[in-house]
Amino acid sequence: MNDKQVKDITGRDVDFGKWYTDVCMKADLIDYSSVKGSMIIRPYGYAIWENMQAILDKMFKATGHENVMMPMFIPESLLNVEKEHVEGFAPEVAWVTHGGKEELDERMCVRPTSEVLFCEHYAKIIKSYRDLPKLYNQWCTIVRWEKETRPFLRSREILWQEGHTMHATSEEAKAETLKMLGVYEDFQRNYLALPVIVGKKTEKEKFAGAIETYTLEAMMYNGVALQNGTSHYFGNHFAKAFNIQFLNKDNILETPYQTSWGVTTRMIGAIIMTHGDDRGLVLPPNIAPTKVIIIPIGNDNEVENIANTISSNLSNVNISNKVDNRDKTPGFRFAEAEVKGYPIRIEIGRRDLENNEVTLVRRDTLEKILVKIDEVTNKVEELISTIQKDMYDRALKRRDSMIYTANNYEEMMKIANTKNGFIKVNWCGNMECEDKIKEDMGIKSRCLIDDEEVDGPCVCCGKKATTKIYFGKQY
Amino acid sequence: MNDKQVKDITGRDVDFGKWYTDVCMKADLIDYSSVKGSMIIRPYGYAIWENMQAILDKMFKATGHENVMMPMFIPESLLNVEKEHVEGFAPEVAWVTHGGKEELDERMCVRPTSEVLFCEHYAKIIKSYRDLPKLYNQWCTIVRWEKETRPFLRSREILWQEGHTMHATSEEAKAETLKMLGVYEDFQRNYLALPVIVGKKTEKEKFAGAIETYTLEAMMYNGVALQNGTSHYFGNHFAKAFNIQFLNKDNILETPYQTSWGVTTRMIGAIIMTHGDDRGLVLPPNIAPTKVIIIPIGNDNEVENIANTISSNLSNVNISNKVDNRDKTPGFRFAEAEVKGYPIRIEIGRRDLENNEVTLVRRDTLEKILVKIDEVTNKVEELISTIQKDMYDRALKRRDSMIYTANNYEEMMKIANTKNGFIKVNWCGNMECEDKIKEDMGIKSRCLIDDEEVDGPCVCCGKKATTKIYFGKQY
Numbered sequence: 001m002n003d004k005q006v007k008d009i010t011g012r013d014v015d016f017g018k019w020y021t022d023v024c025m026k027a028d029l030i031d032y033s034s035v036k037g038s039m040i041i042r043p044y045g046y047a048i049w050e051n052m053q054a055i056l057d058k059m060f061k062a063t064g065h066e067n068v069m070m071p072m073f074i075p076e077s078l079l080n081v082e083k084e085h086v087e088g089f090a091p092e093v094a095w096v097t098h099g100g101k102e103e104l105d106e107r108m109c110v111r112p113t114s115e116v117l118f119c120e121h122y123a124k125i126i127k128s129y130r131d132l133p134k135l136y137n138q139w140c141t142i143v144r145w146e147k148e149t150r151p152f153l154r155s156r157e158i159l160w161q162e163g164h165t166m167h168a169t170s171e172e173a174k175a176e177t178l179k180m181l182g183v184y185e186d187f188q189r190n191y192l193a194l195p196v197i198v199g200k201k202t203e204k205e206k207f208a209g210a211i212e213t214y215t216l217e218a219m220m221y222n223g224v225a226l227q228n229g230t231s232h233y234f235g236n237h238f239a240k241a242f243n244i245q246f247l248n249k250d251n252i253l254e255t256p257y258q259t260s261w262g263v264t265t266r267m268i269g270a271i272i273m274t275h276g277d278d279r280g281l282v283l284p285p286n287i288a289p290t291k292v293i294i295i296p297i298g299n300d301n302e303v304e305n306i307a308n309t310i311s312s313n314l315s316n317v318n319i320s321n322k323v324d325n326r327d328k329t330p331g332f333r334f335a336e337a338e339v340k341g342y343p344i345r346i347e348i349g350r351r352d353l354e355n356n357e358v359t360l361v362r363r364d365t366l367e368k369i370l371v372k373i374d375e376v377t378n379k380v381e382e383l384i385s386t387i388q389k390d391m392y393d394r395a396l397k398r399r400d401s402m403i404y405t406a407n408n409y410e411e412m413m414k415i416a417n418t419k420n421g422f423i424k425v426n427w428c429g430n431m432e433c434e435d436k437i438k439e440d441m442g443i444k445s446r447c448l449i450d451d452e453e454v455d456g457p458c459v460c461c462g463k464k465a466t467t468k469i470y471f472g473k474q475y
Numbered sequence: 476m477n478d479k480q481v482k483d484i485t486g487r488d489v490d491f492g493k494w495y496t497d498v499c500m501k502a503d504l505i506d507y508s509s510v511k512g513s514m515i516i517r518p519y520g521y522a523i524w525e526n527m528q529a530i531l532d533k534m535f536k537a538t539g540h541e542n543v544m545m546p547m548f549i550p551e552s553l554l555n556v557e558k559e560h561v562e563g564f565a566p567e568v569a570w571v572t573h574g575g576k577e578e579l580d581e582r583m584c585v586r587p588t589s590e591v592l593f594c595e596h597y598a599k600i601i602k603s604y605r606d607l608p609k610l611y612n613q614w615c616t617i618v619r620w621e622k623e624t625r626p627f628l629r630s631r632e633i634l635w636q637e638g639h640t641m642h643a644t645s646e647e648a649k650a651e652t653l654k655m656l657g658v659y660e661d662f663q664r665n666y667l668a669l670p671v672i673v674g675k676k677t678e679k680e681k682f683a684g685a686i687e688t689y690t691l692e693a694m695m696y697n698g699v700a701l702q703n704g705t706s707h708y709f710g711n712h713f714a715k716a717f718n719i720q721f722l723n724k725d726n727i728l729e730t731p732y733q734t735s736w737g738v739t740t741r742m743i744g745a746i747i748m749t750h751g752d753d754r755g756l757v758l759p760p761n762i763a764p765t766k767v768i769i770i771p772i773g774n775d776n777e778v779e780n781i782a783n784t785i786s787s788n789l790s791n792v793n794i795s796n797k798v799d800n801r802d803k804t805p806g807f808r809f810a811e812a813e814v815k816g817y818p819i820r821i822e823i824g825r826r827d828l829e830n831n832e833v834t835l836v837r838r839d840t841l842e843k844i845l846v847k848i849d850e851v852t853n854k855v856e857e858l859i860s861t862i863q864k865d866m867y868d869r870a871l872k873r874r875d876s877m878i879y880t881a882n883n884y885e886e887m888m889k890i891a892n893t894k895n896g897f898i899k900v901n902w903c904g905n906m907e908c909e910d911k912i913k914e915d916m917g918i919k920s921r922c923l924i925d926d927e928e929v930d931g932p933c934v935c936c937g938k939k940a941t942t943k944i945y946f947g948k949q950y
Contacts, residue, residue, distance in 0.1 A: 031596060031599065031600070033545070033546055033592060033595055033596060034550055034552075034553050034595060035546035035548050035549070035550060035553075035583070035592075038546035038547075038548065039546070040543065040544070040545055040546065040592075040596055041543060041544040042543055043541035043542065043543055043611070046541075046542050046543050046544055047541075047542070049544075050542065066518035066521075066522075067518065067521050067522070067525065068515065068516060068517055068518055068521050069515070069516040069521055069524075069634060070508070070515055071508060071510035071513035071514070071515065071632060072513075072585075072616055072618075072632055073510050073513065073569075073632075074510070075509055075510060077509075078509050078510075090575075091575045091576065092574075092575050093574075093575065094548075094571045094573070094574050095571065095572060095573040095574075096569045096570065096571050096572075096585070097570060097571075097572045097573065098569070098570040098572065099567075099568075099569050099570075099620035099631075100565075100566045100567050100568065100620045101566065107573075108510070110547075110571070110585070117508065117510075117515075120508055120509060121506060121508060121515055124506065125506070136518070140616070141547055141615070141616070143547075145574035145575045156574075157546060157547055157548075159544060
């Protein structure tokens with residue numbers, strides 16, 4: 001790879017879709033195989049997922065959750081227990097019909113999500129109020145038979161985590177739903193530098209079988225929304241369908257209340273499409289598998305030694321880094337470092353050494369900074385915070401510049417026809433208006449806005465509005 | 476659970492199979508569901524797997540391996556590329572034939588192992604000697620459609636890791652095969668306290684498609700062998716079948732050489748059946764999710780405070796521990812601690828406190844030790860090493876007491892008919908003799924013995940022996 005090849009990445013403003021795929025491929029995040037609709041996650045892409053998993057897993061455990069592993073198959077009769085749920089998922093599952101040469105008595109799908117498996121288990125292990133809450137999570141692969149797929153965003157196989165919890169009261173279950181939404185928001189803002197908007201989904205857009213669905217809506221560079229995680233409150237109707245009951249303190253049988261919540265490798269897609277640029281990936285330092293790439297220039301022992309010393313010093317303060325001393329031109333190595341989005345690049349050449357200096361390059365701004373060798377570690381530590389903060393702030397600024405307010409249907413239509421972004425409107429809460437907007441403008445509701453007062457009639461029917469809401473195009 | 480319920484575990488010497496299932500269930504390691512042939516791994520069982528995964532993953536990365544994620548499906552035509560391989564696996568795979576309502580053009584199996592997926596990918600990404608070696612691993616679930624299943628040992632779904640590597644020369648690939656065998660051996664001896672025998676499999680017993688298969692053979696309490704991990708050398712015939720080629724330093728096309736290696740949750744079964752006793756699970760401290768369980772006795776603030784102080788002190792030196800102060804009788808809590816196999820139990824009662832002492836109980840020997848409160852942390856640290864070593868030594872002693880030597884066919888038959896264990900014999904290397912022994916005695920070859928000289932003719936045909944070999948019953 002050289003500078004020319006970096007320039008072979010399709011321009012972000014030329015064809016955003018093609019730019020995205022180019023970055024996924026050229027940064028060695030994914031590859032394709034003969035398995036249609038699935039992707040190979042390559043070591044560099046998987047290392048990002050491993051970081052996400054490690055951080056989130058710690059957050060889940062700190063909030064009292066335990067990991068389990070449910071079967072990956074669901075017998076058809078089990079999927080059928082909860083009516084709304086099966087209607088939502090049956091059209092998009094993969095069916096196993098044969099084991100070896102024998103046809104199965106009952107076909108099974110590969111789990112598209114595991115509510116029914118958890119419920120069946122909970123019915124066996126929950127007997128008393130002492131058994132509650134049950135706070136389980138699993139890290140696994142699910143399958144949804146999508147027709148059109150796109151790396152990380154929409155794939156037939158999805159790496160994710162799914163939390164499934166049971167509580168004695170609906171208040172506790174609602175609190176859990178919001179707590180985990182908060183964990184996701186914290187993670188996405190502070191590690192992924194994503195200024196997500198969180199809020200409740202409409203009845204139309206909620207999860208199949210849920211009472212309430214909360215979402216994290218990220219906005220991509222092109223103004224298109226990406227639903228980047230959800231947290232659901234189920235009430236107790238799954239529990240009723242599965243006959244889950246517990247004896248309360250007064251020895252009376254009650255039905256518990258349920259939640260589920262999940263995030264996927266889609267978060268990698270959100271990072272790419274929020275922070276990436278024409279030169280490739282730009283990783284937020286707090287999630288980058290390698291925060292610093294050190295590139296010694298020229299075949300020079302002293303330069304190599306300094307590179308290795310800087311590397312050890314960074315490792316000593318737990319800053320992940322790599323020395324790239326491959327037998328390739330500096331241009332090639334710089335270009336590859338840019339495509340792969342390492343947050344900081346350190347260039348070390350003979351000339352700089354004479355001044356006892358090296359060059360630090362910020363990936364997010366491409367700014368070059370000369371730093372004395374013995375100040376490198378301190379400067380890198382400082383830059384990591386600065387870059388993380390700046391990336392968030394830039395994404396926030398861009399997001400806010402693409403939030404539009406429409407006061408009437410005509411205005412809304414005009415915005416929808418000419419711009420991507422989120423359109424904020426007053427809404428009566430009626431699904432017919434939501435449907436009409438989708439039909440007329442090709443945009444869907446993102447989430448309800450709960451911290452702003454209604455200031456006008458419904459943008460669609462003109463009747464009394466009950467809430468403000470965002471609409472927008474989505475992936 | 477109380478002492479009586481612990482005694483409800485079937486005696487280990489009464490019915491070993493039932494004892495095993497009782498321990499899996501009563502220690503809350505697994506549960507069953509309506510998904511036949513699969514198990515639910517419950518939080519306590521999954522925590523053991525998470526420890527195994529964390530330790531092994533570190534060992535893999537320290538030896539230069541990177542994690543990836545391949546698709547979980549294999550199109551039938553891809554599985555068919557390597558003939559021996561497909562013949563070995565096709566009879567036991569689960570076939571996906573439908574996506575949603577539509578029948579697939581080509582059916583796909585859920586991966587039973589991923590050689591063909593890695594090979595297809597390697598064919599795309601390996602071009603030059605500079606791309607070698609490729610040292611990839613993945614942690615995932617595989618599916619093999621077993622007729623008879625048993626928790627952890629044989630299941631339709633298996634949690635495992637599979638390493639797949641490519642090398643420029645056969646020497647390097649052979650060295651990798653042995654290196655990873657060594658990593659497994661180190662892990663199983665030093666963390667799981669399993670005195671495994673390692674060696675090469677016969678032609679008959681090797682992995683479908685491999686040139687050489689090395690195995691780790693653990694011996695269970697009842698003398699039955701458990702194949703507890705394998706490492707395979709493939710030569711380059713998969714690479715040829717998949718047309719994987721690289722330009723060597725002289726710019727000439729060559730075919731690379733391949734390995735694969737894997738271990739599974741079966742290792743949890745090996746721990747149970749090697750170390751467990753009539754009171755339940757006994758976990759080696761180096762793999763136990765909770766090394767110390769602290770049980771305060773009586774409703775007594777001072778006792779509770781001491782319990783919490785001891786817990787913090789242990790946490791400060793990174794010894795995982797839990798205080799069990801549930802509103803249950805001491806008898807119940809002691810019994811549960813025994814069933815779950817926590818390596819060390821600390822009992823704290825009012826009477827001991829007056830002497831400034833607490834009681835430590837070793838799970839492996841049930842020995843009780845009075846310890847001054849301010850010496851608890853030191854004593855626990857010491858006991859952890861002692862227990863780990865003693866568990867290994869006891870398992871080794873038992874294993875060695877069940878290795879028998881047979882000098883002729885009659886002796887071998889007599890041992891096979893009356894005893895479980897490994898039978899060491901001289902063998903000509905001919906598969907007909909191996910088949911005859913299996914037919915006559917119901918035992919299979921375990922592995923070749925490479926550190927002992929042949930000292931007689933083949934135990935079966937009486938012709939010149941070429942090697943010593945172990946035979947035995949297996950799970």
